[in-house]
Amino acid sequence: xxxxxxxxxxxxxxxxxxxxxxxxxxxxxxxxxxxxxxxxxxxxxxxxxxxxxxxxxxxxxxxxxxxxxxxxxxxxxxxxxxxxxxxxxxxxxxxxxxxxxxxxxxxxxxxxxxxxxxxxxxxxxxxxxxxxxxxxxxxxxxxxxxxxxxxxxxxxxxxxxxxx
Amino acid sequence: xxxxxxxxxxxxxxxxxxxxxxxxxxxxxxxxxxxxxxxxxxxxxxxxxxxxxxxxxxxxxxxxxxxxxxxxxxxxxxxxxxxxxxxxxxxxxxxxxxxxxxxxxxxxxxxxxxxxxxxxxxxxxxxxxxxxxxxxxxxxxxxxxxxxxxxxxxxxxxxxxxxxxxxxxxxxxxxxxxxxxxxxxxxxxxxxxxxxxxxxxxxxxxxxxxxxxxxxxxxxxxxxxxxxxxxxxxxxxxxxxxxxxxxxxxxxxxxxxxxxxxxxxxxxxxxxxxxxxxxxxxxxxxxxxxxxxxxxxxxxxxxxxxxxxxxxxxxxxxxxxxxxxxxxxxxxxxxxxxxxxxxxxxxxxxxxxxxxxxxxxxx
Numbered sequence: 001x002x003x004x005x006x007x008x009x010x011x012x013x014x015x016x017x018x019x020x021x022x023x024x025x026x027x028x029x030x031x032x033x034x035x036x037x038x039x040x041x042x043x044x045x046x047x048x049x050x051x052x053x054x055x056x057x058x059x060x061x062x063x064x065x066x067x068x069x070x071x072x073x074x075x076x077x078x079x080x081x082x083x084x085x086x087x088x089x090x091x092x093x094x095x096x097x098x099x100x101x102x103x104x105x106x107x108x109x110x111x112x113x114x115x116x117x118x119x120x121x122x123x124x125x126x127x128x129x130x131x132x133x134x135x136x137x138x139x140x141x142x143x144x145x146x147x148x149x150x151x152x153x154x155x156x157x158x159x160x161x162x163x164x
Numbered sequence: 165x166x167x168x169x170x171x172x173x174x175x176x177x178x179x180x181x182x183x184x185x186x187x188x189x190x191x192x193x194x195x196x197x198x199x200x201x202x203x204x205x206x207x208x209x210x211x212x213x214x215x216x217x218x219x220x221x222x223x224x225x226x227x228x229x230x231x232x233x234x235x236x237x238x239x240x241x242x243x244x245x246x247x248x249x250x251x252x253x254x255x256x257x258x259x260x261x262x263x264x265x266x267x268x269x270x271x272x273x274x275x276x277x278x279x280x281x282x283x284x285x286x287x288x289x290x291x292x293x294x295x296x297x298x299x300x301x302x303x304x305x306x307x308x309x310x311x312x313x314x315x316x317x318x319x320x321x322x323x324x325x326x327x328x329x330x331x332x333x334x335x336x337x338x339x340x341x342x343x344x345x346x347x348x349x350x351x352x353x354x355x356x357x358x359x360x361x362x363x364x365x366x367x368x369x370x371x372x373x374x375x376x377x378x379x380x381x382x383x384x385x386x387x388x389x390x391x392x393x394x395x396x397x398x399x400x401x402x403x404x405x406x407x408x409x410x411x412x413x414x415x416x417x418x419x420x421x422x423x424x425x426x427x428x429x430x431x432x433x434x435x436x437x438x439x440x441x442x443x444x445x446x447x448x449x450x451x452x453x454x455x456x457x458x459x460x461x462x463x464x465x466x467x468x469x470x471x472x473x474x475x476x477x478x479x480x481x482x483x484x485x486x487x488x489x490x491x492x493x494x495x496x497x498x499x500x501x502x503x504x505x506x507x508x509x510x511x512x513x514x515x516x517x518x519x520x521x522x523x524x525x526x527x
Contacts, residue, residue, distance in 0.1 A: 002217070002221050002277070002278070003217070003220065003221060003391070003458065004391055004454075005391075006390075006391045006392035006395050007222055007291070007295070007297075007390075007392050008290060008291060008292070009243070009291045009292045009293050009295060009298065010222060010295065010297055010298060010390065010392035010393065011392045011395065011396055012292055013292070013294070013298045013301065014298075014301060014392060014393050014396040014397075015396050015399075017301060017302065017305055018364075018368070018396060018397070018400065021305045021308065021309065021364060021368065022360060022361055022364045024309055024313075025308070025309065025312055025313075025360065025363070025364050026360035026361075026364070028309075028312075028313045028316055029309075029312035029313050029315065029316040030312075030316070030359065030360045030363050030364075031316070031360075032316035032317070032319045032320045033312070033315060033316050033319050033338060034342070034356075034359065035319070035320075036316075036319025036320065036323065037319070037335075037338070037339065037342075039323060039324060040323075040324050040325075043324040
């Protein structure tokens, strides 16, 4: 029976000391422990939050970096394209100019050739005339060396003029 | 005695403190060794029932061992109040019940076995003695205070750092009680008020359950298997529940919603049942812990008794049985480790549930 008969002394001491134990632990153990736990949980929460934020920012940064890179690439492509264009234009222009120059030179050449040719022809004509006169002179001189023949010529010439 | 302080270096302070404490407790009352006179002693028949009950009930001395006819025990202070007289003396004055002191004697037989009675009249004085259980309770409370106050300091010192050592061992339990017992049962808003009590309750029961499993001094007192101890804790729960009961709680008892009116008027059957429930809840708390822990102790002691019962018949059988008995006792002790936690948890959880019921808002 003693098992289920609570002892008075034990009840007395238990009530007093258990109350004191609750008080002491509440004040010196549970309070700092709960505070510490809460603080730590809060700081972990904050750290996780911050990490999330940082990751988000990183993503944003990466995104903008990519954007920047893309833009730069486009810019480069544009510049290259423009440069190629300009180059082609320059080449084209040069070619056109060269062509024109060539044509002009040929034309000039042709003209000068024509001119030279005409001059040459003219010259040749003059020389021919001179030569002809000279020849005629030489023939006349030969013909008139003989008196009869000279008279004959004068007569024929006179006849010819008379007939006219 | 020379103790090199160097050997203590590196040990946590609390372990040193605890060691000193135990040392003082053991040595201060000068663990009384007494040799019985062989002439007056006759070989007693081994009685398992007596042995078991002697081990699970309270006592006025802390018996450590008996070697032949030599008893080694720690005498404890006796505090008696009778007829306006307060008497304080050490229990060793009784010489294990063989002598009387100040007109009191320690009963060895019969109904009041192990109790102090007035020699002349056989009356029982009011006994406020520091008995084995009170002493064990003090030791456990000092132990718990040292452990948790040191942990509390650790939390203040190592702010926002990972738990270390003893702190990391007990933190999961503390968080378990906070989140899964207090918060879950009482609710996010009000749990903080009850948390100190619930944590103290849980660790007091848990530590004493474990200390009760250690068979040597300063463990081995069947504290949480004592109905006075469980009763006081249940009364604490009852008082806190009743004091914090809100209007909704009392309405629930007097005029339970969802119950047909003829169960309330003219015979207030339901209110009576509900009112009884208010008292049976803590009563069941008290009995459950007491019965579980005491039963565990009795079973382990029963297995041990088997060795001596068979040993008395024939020593060889005793040796043979001891193997089986010890195997079973070890198994039971392991089971008791589980029970130590479960019962502490159940007591705390139910207390928290009752607080939750008392503070639940009408919805």
